[in-house]
Structure formats: C-alpha cells, structure tokens
Amino acid sequence: MANPYPVKRKPFFFHLLKDRWLYVFLAPGIVYFLLFKYVPMWGVLMAFKNYQPHAGLMASNWVGLKHFIRFFSEPTFFKLFGNTMWISVLDLIIFFPVTIILALLLNEIRHQFFKRTMQTLIYLPHFLSWVVVVGIFYIFFTTEGGLINELIAASGGQKVNFLMSDEWFRPLIITQLIWKDAGWGTIIFLAALAGIDPSLYEAARMDGANRIKQLWHITLPSIRSVIIILLILRMGNFIDLGFEQIYLMLNALNRNVGDVFDTYVFVVGLQQGQFSYAAAVGLFKSVVGLILVFGSNFLARKMGEEGIF
Template sequence: MARSAAAIWKRHRMMYALLLPGILYFTLFKYVPMGGIAIAFKQYRLADGIWGSPWVGMANFQRFFDGVYFWQILRNTVLISVYELAFGFPAPIVLALMLNEVRVAWFKRLVQSVSYIPHFLSWVIIYGLLIAFLSPGEGLFNLILARFEVPAISFLTEPEWIRAIIVGSDVWHEIGWGAIIYMAALTGIDPSLYEASRVDGATRWSQLWHITLPGIRNVIVLMLILRLGKVLDVGFDQVFMMLNNFNREKADIIETWVYRAGLQEMQLGLATAVGLFKSVIGFALIVGANRIAKKYDGQIW
C-alpha cells in the first residue's frame, strides 16, 4: 500500500507541486487565523492578548442578540441579500444565454467587454458616478425630471430608494463578470444536440429549455450554493460608501455595524462573535443547499 502511494506521488509530483501554493495560501490565511475565533468568547484586551484576556463565554453573542439595533441590521442584511440573490443571481445567466444566441462576433465581444468592465471599478469610483447621476442638484436623472417639472429626488439620502440603488448597482457591477462563467459552461454543450433537435423541429425556446439550461445546470447549482454561503455578506465596501445618517434605517447592515463596534469602539470580542455568527449561518446554508441539490439531482428541468 505504501509502495503504491509512493508511486502515485512520484508519478503526479508536478501536479502536487502546482497545488502547493494554493495549499499554503489557504493554510496561512484561512485556517491559521481561525485560532482568533477564541476572541469571540473573551473580553479581549490588547494589552493582555488573546490568551491573557478573560473568558466571558457567550456574553458577546448575548450582547449582540439583545442589542437595540439587532433586528434592524439583521432585517436590512437579509432583505438586501435576498434582493441581490433574486435579481443578481439570474442576471449573469440571462446575459450569457443572450450572448450565446448572438452570431455577430464583434458585437458579442463588445457587449462582453462593456459588461464586465464595471467589475474592475472600485466602489469609490462607482459612488462618484452615482453622485453624478443621482444627486438632487446637478444629477443627470434629476435634470431630466426637472424638464418634466417633477420635483428633485434625493436618491442617495432617502431611505425608500437606498436598497434599490444598492441592489441595482451590485447587479450592474457583477453581471458581466458572472456571465463569463456561464459562457464557459455553454461552450461545453455538445453542438450535435442542437443539430438533432433542429431535425426534430425544435424551436429556439425548446432548445433553451431542454438542452441549454440542463447543459449548464450543474454550474448554476454550484454557483447558487456558493452564493448562499455569503448570504449575510452584502458587501461592506459598497454599503459603507452609500451609508449616511439619512438612509441608515434601511441600509445599515451587520458588516457596517461590526465596523463601528469593532474598530471605532474597539469591542473586538463583540465584533468577532458577530463574524462567527455569520460564518455559522453561511456554513449551515451551504450544507443545506448542497444536500438539497444532491437529493434532487437530475430532477431539475
């Protein structure tokens, strides 16, 4: 047994060498820092360090759950996540399916390039663009509204608009980048399936429903499972840039609250407890979604 294992190692040593940087990365930056989880159960003091700080058990979790803002920030986080999942998850799939039907090569490349460029823009730049378009004074949209004698709307400060802006800007930011994955999956579908279906008189919609979507089903399910694992990670950079005292009621999320509690108020034990709470929820969703996907594998579409 040991001899066969050594033979396998020798035969595939170059593949293992390629795996080494990834293993080192995840070990050093993902697994080793997990020792800091202990801070969630301590009254952490910088002078005493992690192991010198006194244990407080579940007190940090209790403080978070009993806090006056707990239900507000949890509701905001879940609602924004659900909206982004409902609109942001299918958007790249739809874009990839549409581009797959385009037969003009230069137009297809142009749309792809234009759609995934926003992924490389920071949220600071995007917020500057939003100000240019949505500000109540000289914003483009309000200038258009003024032409129709409609009162100016302060999109970035009114609570009624902020969730739609967060979700819409996130979809615009990620739709092109996400479509690349589905475009790659579409190239793996056997073209002979489409040829056979055309001989049988199948329409484009029939091909889409019975060939294209089943052909990328596994990729869709995988991306959905990964997305569910981050259901409580709305995106700190994005929300932090758009958050202000006027829209805080509808836009304040767990991550921005942790920033204030953990870094500004130095309640590091409380902030770590909240991070652990989010990780447990995300892990449970991933496991649950994976089991459901395996249970119904082959029964979708």
C-alpha cells in the first residue's frame, strides 16, 4: 500500500542555503584540488606525444606508447626500480611503524605539560626544509670535523665516510625521514587514541590487566581501522619518494644505489629537455600507485576492514 502521506523532498538549494557556511569553508579545498590536481591532468597527453615547446601540446605529433616502450627497455630501468623499491620498503616497514610507536609512547605520558612539550619538539623538524635537514646531517656525518666521526676517532676508531658510501645511503635516508616527519605523522594516531573510551581501560584494570595488556587488547584494536586507512593511503605514494631529499644526498659515489625514478625524471625532463619521456615515467609511477591503492584496499576489505571505498 502506498504511503498516503509521502515525504516531500526539499530542493537542493534549500540544503545549500541551510549549510552555506559549511560549503564556504569547503570551497578553498575544492578550488585547490580542481586547480592543482584535476585541471593539470590534461597534461598526461604529453606522455603519448612527441612534445615540442614551440608547437604546443595539442599540435605535437602522437607517438603512442613509444616513450613507455623506451623506458622499459632502458638498461637503467631495473636499477631505478630496485633502488626505488628498496627505499620504499624500508620506509614502509621502519618509518610507518615508528610513527605508531611514537604515538603510543606519547599517549602514555600522563603529565600534560611534559606531553605537550615533547609533542612540540618532535613536530618542529617537519617545518624544516630538506635543504636544512640534509645540511644538518652533513655537519654531523662529514669526515671533515663532523661530530659523529670525531667521536669515532676520539674512541680510537677509524672515521667512516657516511656521506660518500653506498652502504650508508639508505640508512641515512630513513633516519632523516624519521627525524623530520615521524613526529608529524603521530597527529592522526593521537587523535584516534583520544577517542578511545576510558571506561575500557578502567574495566581492564579491574580485571588485572597491566599496561602492556591494555595496549595490546584495547589500544591497538581501537586504532586498527585508522592504521589500515593510513597504510592504504600511503601505498598510493609507495614509489613516490620525493625529489629534494634524494637529490641533495646524491653524489658520484652513492649514485648507484641512490638514483630513483624522481631523480631520473629531473635529469631527463629538465636537464635534457625530454619532456614527453619524463611525463611517461611520471605517469607510470601514478599508475603503479593507483594499482597499489586498489589492491591494498581490496585486501583490507577481504580481511574484514572497511578500507577507504
């Protein structure tokens, strides 16, 4: 039987007017993504053309998959792929867990003044540029008066050329990432930890659970969904290591393990002027990131988690 009193839907403009201030606050974010994320996507066509600056993008000749075939046929492809994967895997298995552990440690601090002070101190490196961060590491690790090497020499050891060694390149990169961004990465986890019901801990204490058991059976399960979502989002940038840090740490002696896709794009795109070829390499990175996001989201849903879509 049909409803004799059907609910009349209110027009869209009614909701728009009612929640106008929410849309006002949302507008800058929408404009940002439209201008800097969606509008530039038409430039992807460059990867399938022989782009000539004097002719323009639309007038340049189509070459199809020529640049992709060349990229996969290059003898340096597997070296670039291996270097990128090594650093990405280290980032995933070391840096990402460090942010979670650091958030858990901060959450256990009960003295609020000390907690806020520690948070401020570990947030500060995030606001330093990579030029400053790499410069600080050069001061500490150089063989010419560097603090670390001076301590090694004072203790009777032999100075180690950390900055010119291919063996120390990856550990230094991960150490810089942890020092600069681990503190900033705790913000979302601390917000999730703040939303845990305190009565759960009270009940656990009454049952005789110590701090470790409370952490394992209450804290970690409560933020598991946040960990999964951030992990899925991080997979989108799995092979996108960023350019500045790697480029600043590169030199003639560690380039064999330090050259990655980002530095390669800079060399062939800006230094050699092969814009279409560099665009093809960048598009390859984006496609790999998209596949990893969909794949990790699929696995998360198969394991009973919500995922991101």
